[in-house]
Amino acid sequence: MTVGRWTRLASVARRRGVLIVFILLVTSMFATTSTFGTYQNLINVMQQNSIIGIIACGMTFAIILGGFDLSVGSVTALASVVGATLMIDLGTPGIPIGVIGAITACLLVGATNGWLIAYLGVNPFVATLGTMTVVRGLIYVATNASPRFGVPYSFTTVGMGRLLGVPNPAILFLIVATALGFVLHRTRFGHYVYAVGGNSVASAQMGVNTARVRFAVYILVSLCAAISGIILIGQTASATPQAALGYELTAIAAVIVGGAPLGGGRGLMTGTIVGVFLLGVVANGLNLFGVSPFWQPVATGLILIAAVAFDGYSKRGGFGSF
Numbered sequence: 001m002t003v004g005r006w007t008r009l010a011s012v013a014r015r016r017g018v019l020i021v022f023i024l025l026v027t028s029m030f031a032t033t034s035t036f037g038t039y040q041n042l043i044n045v046m047q048q049n050s051i052i053g054i055i056a057c058g059m060t061f062a063i064i065l066g067g068f069d070l071s072v073g074s075v076t077a078l079a080s081v082v083g084a085t086l087m088i089d090l091g092t093p094g095i096p097i098g099v100i101g102a103i104t105a106c107l108l109v110g111a112t113n114g115w116l117i118a119y120l121g122v123n124p125f126v127a128t129l130g131t132m133t134v135v136r137g138l139i140y141v142a143t144n145a146s147p148r149f150g151v152p153y154s155f156t157t158v159g160m161g162r163l164l165g166v167p168n169p170a171i172l173f174l175i176v177a178t179a180l181g182f183v184l185h186r187t188r189f190g191h192y193v194y195a196v197g198g199n200s201v202a203s204a205q206m207g208v209n210t211a212r213v214r215f216a217v218y219i220l221v222s223l224c225a226a227i228s229g230i231i232l233i234g235q236t237a238s239a240t241p242q243a244a245l246g247y248e249l250t251a252i253a254a255v256i257v258g259g260a261p262l263g264g265g266r267g268l269m270t271g272t273i274v275g276v277f278l279l280g281v282v283a284n285g286l287n288l289f290g291v292s293p294f295w296q297p298v299a300t301g302l303i304l305i306a307a308v309a310f311d312g313y314s315k316r317g318g319f320g321s322f
Contacts, residue, residue, distance in 0.1 A: 018259055018271060018307070022278045029281060033288050041284070043167060049280035050169035051076070051228040051235075051244075053273065056251040057173075057180045058224030060272045061217045063255050064184075066197045066264025067124035069218060071113060071132040072225040072251060074139070075106050076244035079229025081139050081148075084239030088150040095155055098233075103226045109135060110222025114215035132248070139241045148239040159234025169231050176227065180220075181269035193217060197264030246297075253304040254279055262308075279303065 029036040036042075055072050062069050083102030087094050109131055116127040161168045184190040192213045195203040204210050232243055258275030260267025282303065283296045 018257060018274050018278065022274050022281070025278065025281055025285075029285055029288075033285075035288050036285070039165075041288075043162075043165075045277070045280050045284050046170035046173075047167045048284075049276055050167065050173040051231055052247060052250050052254065052280075053173045053276040054176050054224050054228045054231070055221075055247060056254040056272050056276050057177050057269065058221035059251045059255050060258075060260060060267055060269055061180070061184065061193055062124070062221050063252070063260045063262065064193055064197045064264055064267040065214060065217050066200070066262075067117065067214075067217075068128070068252055068262070069113065069221045070125065070128040070248050071109060071135060072221060073244040073247035074132045074135040075109050075222050075225035076229040076232065076247055077139055077241065078109065078135050079103070079106050079226040080232045080236075080243050081143060081239040081241060083230055084151050084233045085148060087152055087155060087233070088148055088239070092152040092154060095152060099230055102230055102233075103223065106222045106226035106229070107219060110219040111215075113222070114218035117218060118211040118214035136241075143239065143241045145241050147241065149237070151233055151237040151239075153237070156234050156237050159231050159236070161234075169235070172227065172231060176224065177269060177273055180224075184269055189213070189216070194265060197266075199265075250279065250300065253300055257303055257307045259307075 055076065059069060059072065079102035082105045083098040086098035086101045090097060113127055113131055116122040116131075117124050158168055163171055184193065192203070192208050195206070195208055196210050196213050200210050228247075229244070233239070236243075254275040255267065255272050256262065256275070257278060258268070258271030258273070260271065279300055282299050286296055286299060287293070
C-alpha cells in the first residue's frame with residue numbers, strides 16, 4: 001500500500017473511526033442474534049440510553065471547553081428527588097411546580113460549579129467532585145436514604161409514553177441533541193466554546209469573556225442533567241436517592257469515545273450521539289448474550305481506554321510512520 005493511500009485511510013479512521021466501529025458492531029449484532037433487531041429491543045436501546053444521551057450532550061460542551069463535570073449524576077438525582085417530592089406533596093396540579101423546582105435546584109448547582117471554576121479558578125475535577133459529594137450527601141439527608149413513591153400516574157407519560165411508536169425520552173434526546181448541536185456548531189457562543197477550549201489565553205486576548213463562557217457551559221450541563229432527572233421521574237414514578245450513580249463517567253466516556261479529547265478544543269455533537277449508542281449497543285449485546293451485567297462497566301472502560309489511546313497515538317503522528 002502506498003504512503004499516500006495509507007495516509008488517506010488513516011485520516012478517515014481518525015475522523016470517522018467511531019462511526020465505522022458502530023456500523024460494524026450493529027451489523028454483527030444483527031447477524032449473530034435475531035433478538036437484537038426486534039422492534040421491542042431497539043425501542044429498549046433508545047429508551048435506556050436517552051437519559052445518558054441528554055447528559056452527554058451537555059457534557060460535550062464541558063469537554064470541548066477543556067473540562068468536565070463529575071456532578072451530573074448527583075444533579076440528575078437531585079432533579080429526580082426535588083421534582084418527585086413536589087409532585088407527590090402537591091398532586092397532579094403540582095406537576096409544573098415540580099418540573100420548575102427540579103430545574104431551579106439543578107441550575108443552582110450549575111451556577112455554583114461555574115462560579116468556582118470560572119471566577120475562583122478552581123480545577124474542574126476538584127470543583128465538580130466536591131459538588132457531586134455534597135449534593136449526593138444532601139439528598140441522602142433529606143430523604144433519609146429512602147425512596148419516595150406516589151408521583152401522579154399521568155406524569156409517567158414523559159418517561160414511558162410513545163409518540164408514533166418512538167419513546168418520548170428518545171424524542172426529547174433528539175430535540176436536545178439537535179438544539180445543542182445547533183448552538184455548538186452554528187452560533188457565536190459555540191465558536192467561543194471551541195476557542196476557549198483550544199487556547200483560553202489567545203481567546204481572552206481576542207476579547208472573548210472566557211469566564212462568562214465557562215460559567216454558561218456549566219449551567220448548561222446542569223440543565224441537561226435536570227432534564228434527564230425529570231425523565232427519570234417519569235420512568236420510575238418515584239424519587240430514588242441512589243438514582244443516576246455512575247452516570248457521570250458513562251456520559252464522559254460517550255463524549256470521548258465520540259471523538260472529543262479531554263484536552264479540549266475539538267469534538268462534534270454527532271460524535272457524542274454515536275458514542276452514546278455505541279456504548280448502549282455494547283451493553284445491550286452483553287445482555288442478549290447472557291453476560292453478567294457486572295461486565296458492562298469493564299466493557300465501557302476498555303472502550304474508553306482504546307478511544308483515548310487511539311487519539312493519543314494519532315496525535316503523536318503514529319499513523320504517519322507507516
